[in-house]
Amino acid sequence: MLKFLILFVLCFTSSALAEGITCSDIVPLKNRRYNISLTAFGGVGDGRTLNTKAFREAIFQIQQWGREGGTLLYIPPGVYLTESFNLTSHMTLYLAPGAVIKATQVTHNWPLTAPLPSYGRGRELPGGRYMSFIHGDGVNDVVITGENGTIDGQGDIWWNMWRKRTLQFTRPSLLELVNSTNIIISNLIFLNSPFWNLHPVYCSNVVVRFVTILAPHDSPNTDGIDPDSSSNVCIEDSYISTGDDLVAVKSGWDEYGIAYGRPSSDITIRRVNGSTPFSGIAVGSETSGGVENVLAEHINLYNTGVGIHIKTDTGRGGQIRNITVLDVYVQGARKGIKIAGDVGGHPDDKFDPKALPIVNGITIKNVRGVKVLQAGLIQGLRNAPFTGICLSDVNFLGVKGSARSPSWKCSDVLGAAHQVSPWPCSALTNNQSGSCANYSQV
Known part of the structure; x- marks a missing residue:
């Protein structure tokens, strides 16, 4: 060993x-x-x-x-x-x-x-x-x-x-x-x-x-x-196999994280391999202080629950913005990509349900997956849709011989997609130029 x-x-x-x-x-x-x-x-x-x-x-x-x-x-x-x-x-x-x-x-x-x-x-x-x-x-x-x-x-x-x-x-x-x-x-x-x-x-x-x-x-x-309310963090050239998320960027929990107000920022995750029944690269779900400027690249994931997972919830508040994920290979996963606003519990009953997280500026490019049961799920919040979502050159293949195709589900999301297979959803416009930089993030 x-x-x-x-x-x-x-x-x-x-x-x-x-x-x-x-x-x-x-x-x-x-x-x-x-x-x-x-x-x-x-x-x-x-x-x-x-x-x-x-x-x-x-x-x-x-x-x-x-x-x-x-x-x-x-x-x-x-x-x-x-x-x-x-x-x-x-x-x-x-x-x-x-x-x-x-x-x-x-x-x-x-x-x-x-x-x-x-x-x-x-x-x-x-x-x-x-x-x-x-x-x-x-x-x-x-x-x-x-x-x-x-x-x-x-x-x-x-x-x-x-x-x-x-x-x-x-x-x-x-x-x-x-x-x-x-x-x-x-x-x-x-x-x-x-x-x-x-x-x-x-x-x-x-x-x-x-x-x-x-x-x-x-x-x-x-x-x-778990980099948590921390800045200028680099994680690279490592192997992780555990019972929960391999890398999860956090910044506090509901009203306590909002009051403390310290974001996680300038986080680099590079050349990480691993396996877990939960998430490979995650942001959240505790993101109440905000998470910004995260780069994850050259990631290889095997037998994983969710490959790329951005997760938050009502009551969290905070902003999740400028998250970039590049060059990911996923082999065996329940979901390739999940960006969701209904994940995680609460510390107590004092959280403010009107404290809605803002999710804007998520770029996911050059992702390949095989043996993926569901390509992706993007589920924003009705009163706080996720905006500026860009998927580019993303390809997921299902399990060989399975009648179930690795489809997408989306709601309350605005953004663009370029060369994504299977095609994600009508909420993401077809961006022929392939650039994530110029489309509207309204």
Whole structure:
């Protein structure tokens, strides 16, 4: 398995160099002044010894040294069992080949943290949330990397609590960074998250590259990467196979997200492959702070619920605009494309049903799909139709031998289409020029 993953990353590296387009310059990689090993603080990689104290003491030492060049914390080969711990600024967490940081499955004393203000409560349950396994709040200049080491959330105990409805609070993410800047996450395997895997929220300047994210397809809500009310985020050259959306751009939930008012903007998703029973590339459904300027390109999706999914709901408010999706291949999907205004629940009954989302300027080009049951669904809102929708060079083929063709359904939408097969719907005018730039977005 490890050999396969190393080859996978090497292939992605070659591909990235061939494309000549990467996000590596968003957050420059720095040489650290100090280097310390977890074993110097009592770390034992036998898979049984609890290493919480070692992690916390090592990171406390990094805090004391401060910003003068920063410090690299080296995790040698071995399996390091630990409770959750917090990162600090100006540090690199570096996992050697064969190094595993593994979450304990003792949940009764897992630390709690406050609900995110843009959500008003935990995503699953009212009240606070269990803190993420690896957590950072207000940190700057943090690198989480290695040589294909693994961060293992051992999430099955949390999934079973969710299934049995015995959770008291919202499950922990595997890695959550809050109010943080200049973050690099690269060259690691993230395994079996209890909840969402990578969750940068209220962050800026974040790069996620060359990661593999894995969880069973029946694991609940194990989203791969969720940029949330964050800006200048790049996700590229990665493989994700989980039980929920592979990448989902978010910005807060109903009245809480509207009040917090922090959009997600300038998000790039490039050269991502993966599989999920839910959505491949998603925007939403929590978009109350707004989502704008998203580019997703060179995406390959296999055995996926919905290939490209833009989702919101009444009560969300916010604007979703300037979303561009290019060069996507889908093999096996219930729906190729879905843009809908009736997706997702509400945190409570205080949402304003008159807070309607505005969806404008969605461009989807060069998409190919095979074994697709339904080509697409575009369902706007009666009092807030989706406008500026452009489909260009989109082709979906159904399942061989099936009598059902991969047709479209549309309502309350305005836009244009060019070379789309099967033809989407009369609401999208036939744009002979093939350009998405010049048609009316009324």
